[in-house]
Amino acid sequence: MTLSSRDRLAIGELSARSGIAPSALRYYEELGLIRSERTSGGRRRYRRATLRRLAFIRVAQTIGLSLDEIRDCLADLPADHVPNAAEWETVATAWQRRIDARIADLERLKSKLTGCVGCGCLSLTRCALYNPADTAAGRGPGARFLLPSEDPPSV
Amino acid sequence: MTLSSRDRLAIGELSARSGIAPSALRYYEELGLIRSERTSGGRRRYRRATLRRLAFIRVAQTIGLSLDEIRDCLADLPADHVPNAAEWETVATAWQRRIDARIADLERLKSKLTGCVGCGCLSLTRCALYNPADTAAGRGPGARFLLPSEDPPSV
DNA sequence: GTGCAATGTCAAGTGCACTTGAGGTCAAGC
DNA sequence: GCTTGACCTCAAGTGCACTTGACATTGCAC
Numbered sequence: 001m002t003l004s005s006r007d008r009l010a011i012g013e014l015s016a017r018s019g020i021a022p023s024a025l026r027y028y029e030e031l032g033l034i035r036s037e038r039t040s041g042g043r044r045r046y047r048r049a050t051l052r053r054l055a056f057i058r059v060a061q062t063i064g065l066s067l068d069e070i071r072d073c074l075a076d077l078p079a080d081h082v083p084n085a086a087e088w089e090t091v092a093t094a095w096q097r098r099i100d101a102r103i104a105d106l107e108r109l110k111s112k113l114t115g116c117v118g119c120g121c122l123s124l125t126r127c128a129l130y131n132p133a134d135t136a137a138g139r140g141p142g143a144r145f146l147l148p149s150e151d152p153p154s155v
Numbered sequence: 156m157t158l159s160s161r162d163r164l165a166i167g168e169l170s171a172r173s174g175i176a177p178s179a180l181r182y183y184e185e186l187g188l189i190r191s192e193r194t195s196g197g198r199r200r201y202r203r204a205t206l207r208r209l210a211f212i213r214v215a216q217t218i219g220l221s222l223d224e225i226r227d228c229l230a231d232l233p234a235d236h237v238p239n240a241a242e243w244e245t246v247a248t249a250w251q252r253r254i255d256a257r258i259a260d261l262e263r264l265k266s267k268l269t270g271c272v273g274c275g276c277l278s279l280t281r282c283a284l285y286n287p288a289d290t291a292a293g294r295g296p297g298a299r300f301l302l303p304s305e306d307p308p309s310v
Numbered sequence: 311g312t313g314c315a316a317t318g319t320c321a322a323g324t325g326c327a328c329t330t331g332a333g334g335t336c337a338a339g340c
Numbered sequence: 341g342c343t344t345g346a347c348c349t350c351a352a353g354t355g356c357a358c359t360t361g362a363c364a365t366t367g368c369a370c
Contacts, residue, residue, distance in 0.1 A: 012346065022347085023329055031327095041336050043347060059264060067327070092268045099265045103258055109214060110254045113247045167316065177317085178359055186357095196366050198317060222357070311370105318365065328354085335348065340341100 008037070008045035018054040025054075033057060033071050063099055163192070163200035173209040180209075188212060188226050218254055 015022045028034045029044075034053055036044035053074065060070045076091050170177045183189045184199070189208055191199035208229065215225045231246050 010346080021329075024327080026348095027328060039336090041347090042349095043336075061327095062264070063261070096265055096268055099261050099268070103261050103265075106218070106254050106258050106261075109218070110251055110258075113250055113254075165316080166318095176359075179357080181318090182358060194366090196317090197319095198366070216357095313368105313370085315368090316366080319363090321361090323360070324358085326356090330353070331351090333349095336346080338344090338346100340343085 008047065009050070011036075011044050011046070014046045014050060014054075018051055018058075020054055020058070028054075028057065028067070031067055031071060033067060033074060060095075063095075063102060163202065164205070166191075166199050166201070169201045169205060169209075173206055173213075175209055175213070183209075183212065183222070186222055186226060188222060188229060215250075218250075218257055 009017070011022045011025055014020075014025060018025075020028075025034065026044075029036060034046070034050050034057075036046050036050075039045055056074065057067075057070055060073060061067075065073065073091070076087070164172070166177045166180055169175075169180060173180075175183075180189065181199075184191060189201070189205050189212075191201050191205075194200055211229065212222075212225055215228060216222075220228065228246070231242070
């Protein structure tokens with residue numbers, strides 16, 4: 001039984017178990033999202049808790065966070081030990097709020113589309129999908145509205 | 156009253172009314188997402204229906220479609236006239252399915268997080284957020300699971 | 311008829327999230 | 341001892357969705 005299989009993971013093992021390519025793992029480390037120790041020969045060795053961290057990262061990406069934002073999020077979680085209930089609760093509830101907001105965005109969009117089906121979008125002045133854009137004239141360049149309830153990532 | 160303000164829009168007007176930069180509009184045209192006619196002097200002139208198309212594009216982006224996918228979607232909508240009820244219905248219902256799938260993904264994630272709060276994530280073998288990743292060992296590199304119900308964009 | 315903002319093209323640059331390649335090292339197995 | 345595969349670093353490349361820059365032209369406003 002090798003050392004890594006006892007309590008530390010080699011990068012290949014971590015990659016296999018997380019589904020994330022070694023190159024990406026090195027990249028995450030470079031960005032400060034994960035950490036590793038090194039063997040005397042210079043190879044990376046990861047704690048098992050890193051797997052949890054990676055699961056976290058992957059989930060965070062699916063709800064639209066950038067790696068930079070994710071790094072900030074991870075600062076709220078312990079890097080080297082299993083988070084306790086209180087630590088989790090803080091982070092998880094903040095995330096749930098974020099997910100809720102995203103779901104609300106999508107529901108809003110869906111109802112707009114429903115309205116469009118109803119109206120047949122025959123009227124430029126009535127279509128909800130169309131008008132939010134058109135009435136944005138003069139709000140300055142690059143204005144994005146309609147969907148993203150763009151509160152800064154607070155978790 | 157200028158020609159463009161009568162029934163065609165100059166790129167600056169379209170940009171102001173859509174909130175999308177002129178450079179992006181040219182880029183979209185290059186990709187075949189929108190079309191324009193040209194004045195004798197070579198300037199772009201857009202039909203008003205292009206605004207609707209742009210609203211569509213922006214919405215499609217927020218639900219995660221690439222511009223390539225969006226171009227395919229737009230093929231189902233008339234480029235130059237206001238879509239009729241049947242045309243809209245086809246497209247809009249397909250979109251709603253896609254939105255529903257995305258919402259379901261998020262709900263699934265949310266319930267996983269809820270479970271994590273409950274368990275306090277004190278157990279590596281029990282945490283739902285953690286295990287889907289860890290048990291993926293051997294599924295090949297780059298495997299992504301957990302969230303994306305990855306059906307090809309069919310709308 | 312002149313000025314100037316808006317627009318045109320084309321090539322190159324940007325930011326993100328990685329991947330790929332070159333060239334070298336480490337370590338388990340025979 | 342030697343092979344072989346996993347791993348190392350560093351630089352460069354990739355794909356997407358645009359933006360920026362340089363330089364030329366157009367056309368409305370005075």
